[in-house]
Amino acid sequence: MARLPAEEARRRFAAARVARLATVSAAGLPHLVPVVFAVRDDLVVFAVDQKPKRSADVRRVRNIADNPHVCLLADEYADDWSRLWWARADGTATVVQAGPSREGALELLLDRYEQYRADPPRGPVVVVTVTRWSGWAHASGG
Amino acid sequence: MARLPAEEARRRFAAARVARLATVSAAGLPHLVPVVFAVRDDLVVFAVDQKPKRSADVRRVRNIADNPHVCLLADEYADDWSRLWWARADGTATVVQAGPSREGALELLLDRYEQYRADPPRGPVVVVTVTRWSGWAHASGG
Numbered sequence: 001m002a003r004l005p006a007e008e009a010r011r012r013f014a015a016a017r018v019a020r021l022a023t024v025s026a027a028g029l030p031h032l033v034p035v036v037f038a039v040r041d042d043l044v045v046f047a048v049d050q051k052p053k054r055s056a057d058v059r060r061v062r063n064i065a066d067n068p069h070v071c072l073l074a075d076e077y078a079d080d081w082s083r084l085w086w087a088r089a090d091g092t093a094t095v096v097q098a099g100p101s102r103e104g105a106l107e108l109l110l111d112r113y114e115q116y117r118a119d120p121p122r123g124p125v126v127v128v129t130v131t132r133w134s135g136w137a138h139a140s141g142g
Numbered sequence: 143m144a145r146l147p148a149e150e151a152r153r154r155f156a157a158a159r160v161a162r163l164a165t166v167s168a169a170g171l172p173h174l175v176p177v178v179f180a181v182r183d184d185l186v187v188f189a190v191d192q193k194p195k196r197s198a199d200v201r202r203v204r205n206i207a208d209n210p211h212v213c214l215l216a217d218e219y220a221d222d223w224s225r226l227w228w229a230r231a232d233g234t235a236t237v238v239q240a241g242p243s244r245e246g247a248l249e250l251l252l253d254r255y256e257q258y259r260a261d262p263p264r265g266p267v268v269v270v271t272v273t274r275w276s277g278w279a280h281a282s283g284g
Binding site: 017018020022023024028029030031032033034067069070071072073075077079081084086088090115 | 159160162164165166170171172173174175176209211212213214215217219221223226228230232257
């Protein structure tokens with residue numbers, strides 16, 4: 001396994017269709033969910049995809065309010081382990097309920113996922129400012 | 143999406159080839175890596191797969207020493223979102239350097255992954271005692 005350059009990690013992450021989001025509760029408990037997302041420069045955005053009045057109850061939103069540090073991982077598994085790779089984004093998250101920042105994030109998401117074009121997310125979006133891109137692959141050229 | 147019964151979440155998780163492990167540092171930062179693993183009853187085991195003398199430096203091992211709470215996620219992504227599902231294991235982790243508990247975990251791992259039979263992990267194993275299995279799927283029957 002070889003470490004991926006940050007730009008290559010960012011490129012692979014941005015091309016993935018799904019990532020996993022880790023948040024941490026006030027009590028220090030980790031929480032994981034899969035997310036569909038979009039990347040622009042060093043921002044990762046995803047929708048909470050919940051009715052607005054219920055969104056404060058969603059655990060990842062509560063965790064981000066208590067601890068903005070998040071980690072996102074995209075990876076590819078293959079039974080041929082020489083093809084494994086993963087790319088990780090570490091950063092800080094902000095929940096955006098409304099306004100131009102939410103609209104911009106939704107535009108990126110609708111652009112990537114036709115499922116969202118058919119039925120746009122109604123809840124808040126989360127904007128993650130990535131402070132570190134990293135990753136590993138067997139062959140860093142892929 | 144419908145919540146999966148705990149037993150069904152456990153079954154789907156146990157059948158997955160890869161999961162993502164979230165740990166939390168002493169400073170409250172989340173960390174994610176993909177892991178290959180095995181499940182027996184309410185235990186999830188995986189290898190750190192590093193030379194023993196270097197294993198104390200591995201971030202997930204350091205994090206578990208500081209905070210034993212971990213979260214593991216297995217999920218299946220499909221562009222047809224009606225086929226999405228995920229299964230999550232919340233629990234507490236112990237790093238096992240040697241002894242029968244490590245041997246038992248290695249046996250489960252070698253049984254599942256021929257890559258490990260060809261080249262068994264030399265480092266410690268991590269044993270997670272799962273306190274909660276959960277998950278979501280569009281159709282819970284799958």
